[in-house]
Amino acid sequence: xxxxxxDITELLGERGFTQDKDLVDPWLTDWRGRFTGKALGLASxxxxxxxxxxxALCDRHKVAIVPQGGNSGMSGGATPDTSGNALLLSLRRMxxxxxxxxDARQITCEAGVILQNLHDIAAQKGLRFxxxxxxxxxATVGGLISTNAGGSQVLRHxxxxxxxxxxxxxxxxxxxxxxLIPLKKDNRGFDLKQLLIGSEGTLxxxxxxxxxxxxxxxxxxxxWAGLGDVRDTRKLFLHAEAxxxxxMEAFEILPKHSLKAVLDHxxxxxxxxxxxxxxxxxxxxxADESRAGTLMDLATELLESAFEDGLVEDATLAAxxxxxxxxxxxxDEISPAxxxxxxxxxxxxxxxxxxxxxxxxxxxxxxxSRFAGTTGVAFGHLGDGxxxxxxxxxxxSSRGEWENSQGxxxxxxxxxxxxxxxxxxSAEHGIGQLKVAELGRLGDPASLGIMRxxxxxxxxxxxxxxxxxxxxxxxxx
Numbered sequence: 168x169x170x171x172x173x174d175i176t177e178l179l180g181e182r183g184f185t186q187d188k189d190l191v192d193p194w195l196t197d198w199r200g201r202f203t204g205k206a207l208g209l210a211s212x213x214x215x216x217x218x219x220x221x222x223a224l225c226d227r228h229k230v231a232i233v234p235q236g237g238n239s240g241m242s243g244g245a246t247p248d249t250s251g252n253a254l255l256l257s258l259r260r261m262x263x264x265x266x267x268x269x270d271a272r273q274i275t276c277e278a279g280v281i282l283q284n285l286h287d288i289a290a291q292k293g294l295r296f297x298x299x300x301x302x303x304x305x306a307t308v309g310g311l312i313s314t315n316a317g318g319s320q321v322l323r324h325x326x327x328x329x330x331x332x333x334x335x336x337x338x339x340x341x342x343x344x345x346x347l348i349p350l351k352k353d354n355r356g357f358d359l360k361q362l363l364i365g366s367e368g369t370l371x372x373x374x375x376x377x378x379x380x381x382x383x384x385x386x387x388x389x390x391w392a393g394l395g396d397v398r399d400t401r402k403l404f405l406h407a408e409a410x411x412x413x414x415m416e417a418f419e420i421l422p423k424h425s426l427k428a429v430l431d432h433x434x435x436x437x438x439x440x441x442x443x444x445x446x447x448x449x450x451x452x453x454a455d456e457s458r459a460g461t462l463m464d465l466a467t468e469l470l471e472s473a474f475e476d477g478l479v480e481d482a483t484l485a486a487x488x489x490x491x492x493x494x495x496x497x498x499d500e501i502s503p504a505x506x507x508x509x510x511x512x513x514x515x516x517x518x519x520x521x522x523x524x525x526x527x528x529x530x531x532x533x534x535x536s537r538f539a540g541t542t543g544v545a546f547g548h549l550g551d552g553x554x555x556x557x558x559x560x561x562x563x564s565s566r567g568e569w570e571n572s573q574g575x576x577x578x579x580x581x582x583x584x585x586x587x588x589x590x591x592x593s594a595e596h597g598i599g600q601l602k603v604a605e606l607g608r609l610g611d612p613a614s615l616g617i618m619r620x621x622x623x624x625x626x627x628x629x630x631x632x633x634x635x636x637x638x639x640x641x642x643x644x
Contacts, residue, residue: 172208179210182211186207190209204253205249206233206247206253212256213261218261218374219337221341222372230254232253233246233253233254239305240314240597242598242600245368248600257279258278262279263276277375281305282300298311298324311327312365313364314595315328315364315595316595318595319419322550326595334363334376335373338370348377367636369632369637370625389452389495390482390484396446397446400420401549406472407473411469414454414458414465415450419450422446423446424544426438429500429504433497442480444480449497451491452465505544505559510565512577513555515556517554520552522589526585534577534580534584541559544556545557582605599635600634619637622637
């Protein structure tokens with residue numbers, strides 16, 4: 168280990184490698200505060216060449232590597248274990264824009280570019296990167312790619328996987344995989360960049376990507392609707408999809424409980440509708456410059472026909488951008504508002520889009536009946552079949568103690584339900600270390616076998632992000 172520390176210091180210099188506790192410790196705990204690990208030190212290479220040399224060095228010394236972007240993940244995928252034997256690899260210094268072709272609507276950037284900065288750079292050229300999320304001020308391109316991040320715009324544009332046109336990554340032995348130049352047609356075998364997207368740093372370290380951009384939004388309208396039953400949200404979605412088509416960028420749902428939690432928690436928050444409703448829908452319509460001026464007529468027709476068909480109890484249009492942002496704040500503040508209530512088990516799940524409303528209607532009472540005193544809450548991206556299924560603890564439950572006792576049983580029960588419905592226990596937040604055991608318990612044996620074989624082929628010593636994503640040991644049946 169002494170030789171390794173001397174070699175890495177020589178390679179990266181004082182700026183590129185540190186063991187200073189004050190500099191390393193802030194990155195050893197995940198964003199949610201569920202996992203805290205230890206590390207040999209923090210490596211911060213400044214180029215792909217340095218990453219390549221570092222990976223080769225770690226390969227020679229058999230040192231494990233935990234890649235990290237903005238450390239804003241939800242599943243502990245960027246946190247080392249407690250052994251202290253792994254090197255924490257930060258890509259945050261690699262934040263250059265390598266090229267920007269506004270005519271082709273393509274940008275090539277390094278892994279450390281922060282999502283908010285990417286949005287700002289694209290906007291300067293009248294373009295946008297069509298993926299956003301709550302952690303946009305810290306999330307990095309490399310982290311978004313490694314976790315195949317989603318968000319509220321997946322309905323129209325797809326997850327991160329759909330935005331990546333080209334990729335550069337460094338493999339476990341230090342070799343550089345370079346497929347940054349996008350080709351409309353390329354039939355030379357496996358699409359290896361897609362294998363790396365969503366692999367959570369277990370197969371290689373993403374260092375750069377070529378991303379797809381879209382024309383800037385010239386106009387948007389945000390609708391807030393109140394409904395009586397969760398199954399009505401599915402009917403309204405189909406109606407809006409038929410009326411608005413590609414103009415519908417987002418379709419979010421939230422129950423009365425979630426709205427009340429936000430109204431109680433967020434200063435100045437106000438309900439968009441006067442009366443109470445069991446369910447609420449947030450619908451965003453957008454248009455680029457070529458279709459600007461058409462949204463008001465489209466939204467009016469959508470709502471009038473929805474009222475005529477009895478699909479909504481009440482609805483309103485945001486009068487301006489400020490009110491539109493206020494509507495979205497009500498949606499975005501759900502998680503912090505619920506944390507203020509008390510402990511909860513949070514599940515990021517998906518089922519087939521057509522079955523999601525039925526799943527919520529049946530799963531919530533099953534959970535509440537089986538675990539007395541709990542409250543089941545489902546909110547999120549109904550249009551793409553992904554909701555955040557939270558189970559709030561009974562009043563008076565002790566934070567930490569409850570999650571580690573009854574909470575674990577609740578998560579197993581929820582994941583069993585999701586699997587029975589043909590769904591996924593991780594829709595957009597990744598597996599990380601949080602769900603790796605559950606994936607091993609519930610995953611399809613053939614799929615798990617393929618994942619293990621790929622991991623073994625590309626990282627035979629299990630040095631890349633060990634203990635994350637891939638359940639290495641087969642689970643006894």
